[in-house]
Amino acid sequence: MAEIRLKNLAHSYATDPEHTTDYAIHEMNHVWEQGGAYALLGPSGCGKSTLLNIISGLVIPSHGSVTFDGVEVNDISTQDRNIAQVFQFPVIYDSMTVYDNLAFPLRNMKVLESEIDAKVREVADILELSDILQRKANNLSADQKQKISMGRGLVRDDVSAILFDEPLTVIDPNLKWKLRRKLKQIHERYNITMVYVTHDQLEASTFADKIALMYEGKIVQFGTPRELFENPNHTFVGYFIGSPGMNLLKMTLSEQGAELGGITFGLNAEQRALLQGAKNAELTLGIRPEFVQLSAQQNEESLPCTIQHTEDLGTYKIVTVMLGDHSIKIRLDEEQQIPTQDAYLNFPNQWVKFYADDYLINSTEGEATSE
């Protein structure tokens, strides 16, 4: 059980890093609270696995420190950190039975055989492995193997956190949700800090209470799935979360409002005040496809657009329209009619976000939030 704190942590695989591009992890401060279920979400190569390996001690950070409950663990080896880690591909000891696999960490710690037996059976019960305890582990299916690798972390009483490195990659889609629910259950039962690395937003939001979204070696936003969806504080968060991602339109500020490549979007006083503070930066207007309104009737604030094409996904439709030079995606319900001739867009004010140099211009402070 532990609170994991990253202090001024940065990491470079280069021995002598000079440029910021040499860093896999840019300097960050972050806290994973005891007992939380967290997801570390980001595209491939953003540094999320590196960060995970730094926590478990498989990678030693080049800068800054990692503390568990206030104790610095930089110099403590993986073996002694009381961390369990589940890897992308299930790691099992082929030559052993399922039982021996689960007992392995305890035997390495010289725990009494009677205690081992009790613990192994308890964990096997939770993971639904009781029926196959005496079978050789190497002929099992991928999901069972992955449960074994998880189980090896759970049998240990001293484990302070379990780290998951994209553990469901090799699992059949129809079994994924089952294992994910199992993870949730385990989390509730053992109250262990869990950090789950994934590039799948659905996996992240179903597993985690809070998601840390990583981009180019930085955690760009840390919040609940809903916060990430409704209030992305970086254009990348907007783009990455949601399906399809946020519409991001390059804009400039003028007397009339926001210039979106030939089209002017009228600003209200509040928005204008917000943008005044950041007029020298590169500005972007962002709006989620879910919040764009499409209609055949023109009104004062609507913007004329031309419909490009419609994708019907069964439960909803994605309409692509051209607004000036910008292509905009709109997510509509199945039953909603798509205008055949003239089409007009409305951007409801509360869902329009403005970004200065990719960071959200925060409405309360009136300035760009920097990390």
Next chain:
Amino acid sequence: MNKTQNNKAWFLVLPVFLLVAFSAIIPLMTVVNYSVQDIFDQNSAYFVGVEWYREVLQDPRLQDSLMRQFMYSGSVLAIEIPLGIAVALMMPTRGAMASLSLIVLAIPLLIPWNVVGTIWQIFARADIGLLGYVINGMGIDYNYANNPIDAWMTVVLMDVWHWTSLIALLCYSGLRAIPDAYYQAAKIDRASNWAIFKYIQLPKLKGVLIIGILLRFMDSFMIYTEPFVLTGGGPGNSTTFLSQTLTKMAIGQFDIGPAAAFSIIYFLIVLLVSWLFFTTISQLDKDKSKEMSHES
């Protein structure tokens, strides 16, 4: 079951059948032919049945060299397999040193057998050879030409020098195929180095070790050139192995009948041991799959 009768299909098998017949079956049959006849010249051959087989199996010379052969293959395997694994484990995994050690290990494998024999013939000589001279210099009386034990050890040492590389290279490739995650998981599970070897590395090496052991068994069981060049089978008959005894019998004494009978027995022994070994290993896998189909 309804099988389609199509006799033309036999023509498709014919080329393979002919190839195998000419390359393996017909030559083998001529040996079988010699082994059941007593031939004096082209016109006088007598069918003797299993007479030669009986004689050969009772021949103490052959029994002795068969024993020596088993001992030789046994000791060669007992040294080369563990040593090869150990070398593979100690080899650097990346960088220039890795390439260098691969090249160094490959060198013995590239040397022709009779050259290996010659190298050791000179290297181990007590008067001018580096190895023999040094051993004698340390006060140990060593001479492979006179002492059967010395000769025996030299022959084994030569084979270890020549072929341990093969096992090491096979194991090295096997070890490189183990994903990093296994070692990381073992670290997290607090496995000792011995446990890592026993539960991760050794099981993953099983495949290459099967190949390695089979190759080394067959090769060492048929060894001829190196001991022939090094010791000529002596002193006495102490390093005369099966193939050398056979050659003496067939070419030296021109006992074609017994030599043919013995060739057949020799061939069957190699076949039998290899088959036993192979089925034992594959049987292990089969048991597991049976277990699986049973439960699922």
